[in-house]
Amino acid sequence: MYFVFNLNETISYNNHVMSINSQYMYDYLKDKGHDLIFVASEGIRNMLPHIDRRFHNETLVGLDGTVICKNGHLQQAVAFTTEDLIQMMTVVDAHHGTILAEGLWDYTYTGGVHSKHYEKIDVSKLAENKQIEQVGNVSKISILNIDRAGQFVERMTTEFPHISMHFEKDSTITLKPTNYTVWDALQSLNIKKNEYVAIGFNNTNQHILQHTNYNSLKAFSKELDEKIQQHFPKA
Numbered sequence: 001m002y003f004v005f006n007l008n009e010t011i012s013y014n015n016h017v018m019s020i021n022s023q024y025m026y027d028y029l030k031d032k033g034h035d036l037i038f039v040a041s042e043g044i045r046n047m048l049p050h051i052d053r054r055f056h057n058e059t060l061v062g063l064d065g066t067v068i069c070k071n072g073h074l075q076q077a078v079a080f081t082t083e084d085l086i087q088m089m090t091v092v093d094a095h096h097g098t099i100l101a102e103g104l105w106d107y108t109y110t111g112g113v114h115s116k117h118y119e120k121i122d123v124s125k126l127a128e129n130k131q132i133e134q135v136g137n138v139s140k141i142s143i144l145n146i147d148r149a150g151q152f153v154e155r156m157t158t159e160f161p162h163i164s165m166h167f168e169k170d171s172t173i174t175l176k177p178t179n180y181t182v183w184d185a186l187q188s189l190n191i192k193k194n195e196y197v198a199i200g201f202n203n204t205n206q207h208i209l210q211h212t213n214y215n216s217l218k219a220f221s222k223e224l225d226e227k228i229q230q231h232f233p234k235a
Contacts, residue, residue, distance in 0.1 A: 002196035003029055004186065004208055007040040007050055011199070016050070023052050037061060037189075037196075039182050039208065043102050044069045045126040063102055065185035065207075066139035066176065074104050077185055078177045079137035088141070088160065088175070089132065095152045098145040103135035117144050143173040181207040 005011050011018050026036055039061040040047050047060050060069040066077050080088070092099060100117065101108040106127045111117060122129070132138065146152050153173070156165060164176040186196070186208065198208045 002035045002037055002186075002191055004037045004039060004196050004198045004200075006200040006208075007038050007047055008042075011038075011050075018050060018052060023055075026055060035059070037186070039065075039185075042120075043067065043105070043107065043127075044074065045105060046120075046123050048126070049124045059189065061182055061185045063140045064174075064176065065180055065182040067102075067104060068185055068189070070189070076104050076137055076139055077188060078180045079139050080141075080177045084160065084163065084177070085132070085138055088156070088163075091152065091155055091159070092143065092146070095149075096147045097143055097152070100142040100144060101132050101135060101138045102140045102142075103138050106130050106135050108132040108135050108138075111144055115144070139176070141175040142168075143175065146173070149173075183207040183211055186211075 011022050029036060036055065036058040037060075038047060038051060038055075038058060041064050042062060044060055044062040044067055047062055048056060051058075051060075057072050059071075061067070062069070066079075068075050068077060098111040098115070099108065100111075100121060107121065107129060108131065109118075109121050109129050143152075153165070156163065156175075162178070164174075164179040166174040166176075168174060184207075193211045196212055198212050200206075200209050
């Protein structure tokens with residue numbers, strides 16, 4: 001059986017390493033022959049500091065499913081085309097935007113060191129902040145600040161209808177090449193519906209929670225669609 005754990009606010013709180021008790025539980029599951037999978041919306045480089053070193057070779061799914069690390073090997077599921085990336089950056093620049101563009105490992109951050117986002121970008125300084133053309137394939141872009149946000153969103157929707165755009169609670173805008181989810185990543189690992197146990201947080205993990213009969217939800221949100229809520233027992 002596969003056990004899929006959302007990392008932040010489920011097994012790791014306030015950017016701390018997972019607890020000793022959690023580590024004992026993972027050891028027990030592995031001793032019983034189960035497979036562990038850790039998922040997060042952030043990059044693999046920021047997942048590793050939260051996980052004890054002996055679990056670093058477990059399967060990690062980062063950037064909302066677009067990057068997978070299995071047995072220490074990184075692979076990208078989807079990425080923006082070069083043409084889309086160039087054209088989107090032209091739109092961002094026209095609106096004086098600040099971005100975080102995530103590649104397989106390295107990233108592009110265009111904000112300042114005093115920004116509230118800065119300390120969370122590369123917690124353990126494992127990667128490099130590079131020019132976007134040097135990052136390689138980009139899987140996710142977070143618009144951290146943008147002028148004339150309404151006009152920006154309208155232009156993005158019109159010029160890039162195939163791009164997935166999501167509005168986060170912290171007022172950032174997330175862009176992905178397609179509406180690729182963690183559930184898509186799990187399927188790429190040959191994991192089928194109802195063949196895993198999921199432990200998630202709020203509606204962030206609805207894609208993995210709704211495809212299994214065994215799940216635990218650490219925080220319940222009224223924003224979840226009623227059809228999805230019926231699948232989520234409160235933890």
